[in-house]
Amino acid sequence: MYNIAFPQMGDYCVPAYFLLSNILDANIIKAPKITNKTIELGFKYSPDFVCTPFKYTLGTMIECLDMGADTLIQYGGGCRYGYYAELQEKILNDLGYDFKMINLVIEGRINLRRINKLLKQIDSKYSKIKSIYYSFITLKMIKYMDEIDDFIRENVGFEVVKGSFEKLKEEMLIKFGNVKSYHELKIIYRYFLNKFKCVKVYKPDDRLRIGIIGELYTLMEPFSNYYIEKELAKNNIEVKRFTNVDYLFLRKSKRMKKYLKNNPYVKYSMGADASDNVANCQYLCENGYDGIIHIKSSFCTPEIGVMQVISKIAESYDVPIMFFSFDGQSSETGFKTRLEAFYDMLEMRKNK
Amino acid sequence: MDKVGIPRGLFYYYYGDLWKCFFDKLGVSYIVSPNTNKEIMDRGIKVSNDEMCLSFKVFLGHVDYLKDKCDYILVPRISNFGISNQTCTNFLGAYDIVNNLFDVNVLNYNIDLDKRETLKKGLFKIGRELGKSFLDIKFAYLYAMDKYKEKVKKDIEINMERLNSKNTKILIVSHPYNTYDNLIGMDIVKYLNSQNVDIIYCDKFDDSITSKLSKKISHDLYFKYSKNNLGAAIYSLDKIDGILFISSFPCGPDSLANELLMRKIKKPYVNLIIDGDMSFTGIETRLESFLDVIRRNACV
Known part of the structure; x- marks a missing residue:
């Protein structure tokens, strides 16, 4: 029996765990939450100027292997994230670990036939039909999670009883993890959506609204951005974020096609999420958001290229914008001070 | 004033000779920015984002040098050469970045074999934008391609000899x-x-x-x-x-x-x-x- 592990990202370990445990007859290891120790491990063994997600995922992989995993799953994106798996495998092999690496996405393309073959090697009784059914449920689960997350982001800053949203969400994730069928998932989703809507919030009309855009891993893994959303919520700010798995998988390509037609700022796709962020920035400016925060991991090439385009747009709409670059070793206090100064400035602008 | 400016950076080292032949035959005057020097690099560092790679900063420096010396600046975009043959993200974004950073006319073509945008199509597009007739462009293209291939072949031979x-x-x-x-x-x-x-x-x-x-x-x-x-x-x-x-x-x-x-x-x-x-x-x-x-x- 195989012990499978995968690097985690935000709360998406719940649907991933659900999917793997249902379609494979194997022992799934839940990766430990990312801590400073993880980062230290990742930094120690990574090449110098590779982007930060590489270091985070490598650190997690080492921790998983130490916990007894013998099969690792890595996924990829449209940029160099798609090439992580091969080098990480080599680095870990050089460290003396013996394991099998499965790369789900190559060059941003998902080849179902190849994945099917790989999964067959792990579990000979693996069935296609079952996995299609559970993949469908997982996709729906991710969609529901993302919808609820969007709702939370808008309201969590204004809850009357502190911590009520977080508590409810934890409850929901546990329930989601133990779902048996699509029908059950739907019922649970509706039940929790109602509950979330019933949480008492006090939303003043002159509240600050901030949009967060940037590189996908840093956006979705809260540890890597020092819990920026929580920090903003603590100060009664409504947060809007576009990037989530559901958006990247299903809605992005359609939206970009529409957006790139006759656009004054960008003519072509600039790689990964870059031109997507230009679109989001324009949307935020046009819809009256008070400020924009752009976050990325250091050395993320597409985002570096697009930063100047974004700041040009923000300037022409007269919306303040703040850039953060996280390399996992920057000081948290420095980051918090800059963030504080930013929303203080926004508040002053608003009261003028 | 020359018509087309060719920045001596990134793309130049792949397509420079081809472009020069093409413009020569087409009868378009062009200017190639000089070899990178300290001044050009400083210019590039000034206009670019501080996390960009050095080669791209140098490229932007060349563009900055050329901006008031010509009518058009040639900045192509190269996305991929078919499946599994992508290029670096800077090659993808170069055109849009230059377009947003500088107030210049950019002469642009796109190589994206996934979407059937080839080099040939690109050069024809450039020729038409410069107001040349179809036949002129065709002759220039064939001539330039011939010379370019010859040169590549020669380079490879010299390299092999050395090996x-x-x-x-x-x-x-x-x-x-x-x-x-x-x-x-x-x-x-x-x-x-x-x-x-x-x-x-x-x-x-x-x-x-x-x-x-x-x-x-x-x-x-x-x-x-x-x-x-x-x-x-x-x-x-x-x-x-x-x-x-x-x-x-x-x-x-x-x-x-x-x-x-x-x-x-x-x-x-x-x-x-x-x-x-x-x-x-x-x-x-x-x-x-x-x-x-x-x-x-x-x-x-």
């Missing part, structure tokens, strides 16, 4: 826009030449052979230029004495592909990362000791 010589041989694994750039790689090349070493350039190999060979080291790699580099390294591995890696800080594809190559080969190598502020003395010391190691290996 079979009996002298000490070093393979430079680097992108051409770093190797041949006046400030980034030229000092290193000059130094090696003065030390009586034969230099093999990894960009002067046959693409079709090297990209196949790269599969031996890396199965998943999908950056075309990195693939060529790896393939060239494998092709010449038995014949060379050492490998010299040159990359500009912080190069995206190099950080992964070169690291993999370094971990998989058993040859002496040295990895130089150029960030623009370094003095050449430091590099010289490292090269010196590297050459010592190689020569001692050869004696043993």
Whole structure:
């Protein structure tokens, strides 16, 4: 029996765990939450100027292997994230670990036939039909999670009883993890959506609204951005974020096609999420958001290229914008001070 | 005032000769920015984001130099050469970045074989934008392509000859826009030449052979230029004495592909990362000791 592990990202370990445990007859290891120790491990063994997600995922992989995993799953994106798996495998092999690496996405393309073959090697009784059914449920689960997350982001800053949203969400994730069928998932989703809507919030009309855009891993893994959303919520700010798995998988390509037609700022796709962020920035400016925060991991090439385009747009709409670059070793206090100064400035602008 | 400005950076080192031939035959006057010097690099660093890679900063410096010296500046966009043959993200974004940073007319074409946008289509588009007739463009294109292929063939032949010589041989694994750039790689090349070493350039190999060979080291790699580099390294591995890696800080594809190559080969190598502020003395010391190691290996 195989012990499978995968690097985690935000709360998406719940649907991933659900999917793997249902379609494979194997022992799934839940990766430990990312801590400073993880980062230290990742930094120690990574090449110098590779982007930060590489270091985070490598650190997690080492921790998983130490916990007894013998099969690792890595996924990829449209940029160099798609090439992580091969080098990480080599680095870990050089460290003396013996394991099998499965790369789900190559060059941003998902080849179902190849994945099917790989999964067959792990579990000979693996069935296609079952996995299609559970993949469908997982996709729906991710969609529901993302919808609820969007709702939370808008309201969590204004809850009357502190911590009520977080508590409810934890409850929901546990329930989601133990779902048996699509029908059950739907019922649970509706039940929790109602509950979330019933949480008492006090939303003043002159509240600050901030949009967060940037590189996908840093956006979705809260540890890597020092819990920026929580920090903003603590100060009664409504947060809007576009990037989530559901958006990247299903809605992005359609939206970009529409957006790139006759656009004054960008003519072509600039790689990964870059031109997507230009679109989001324009949307935020046009819809009256008070400020924009752009976050990325250091050395993320597409985002570096697009930063100047974004700041040009923000300037022409007269919306303040703040850039953060996280390399996992920057000081948290420095980051918090800059963030504080930013929303203080926004508040002053608003009261003028 | 010349009509078209060609920045001497990134794309120039792949298509420069082709462009020059094409414009010559077409009867369009052009200006190529001078070799990179300190002033151009400073200009580039001033306009660019501080996290951009050095080669791209230099490229922007060249564009900045040309901006009031010509009507159009030629900045293509290269996305991919088919499946599994992507380029670096800076090649994808160059046009849009230049367009947003500078207030200039940009002459642009797009190579995106996934969407059937080829070099031929691109050059025809440029010709039409410059107001030339279809036949003129066709003649110019065929002529330029002919010359270009001839030159590539010749370069490969010279490279192969060197590979079979009996002298000490070093393979430079680097992108051409770093190797041949006046400030980034030229000092290193000059130094090696003065030390009586034969230099093999990894960009002067046959693409079709090297990209196949790269599969031996890396199965998943999908950056075309990195693939060529790896393939060239494998092709010449038995014949060379050492490998010299040159990359500009912080190069995206190099950080992964070169690291993999370094971990998989058993040859002496040295990895130089150029960030623009370094003095050449430091590099010289490292090269010196590297050459010592190689020569001692050869004696043993």
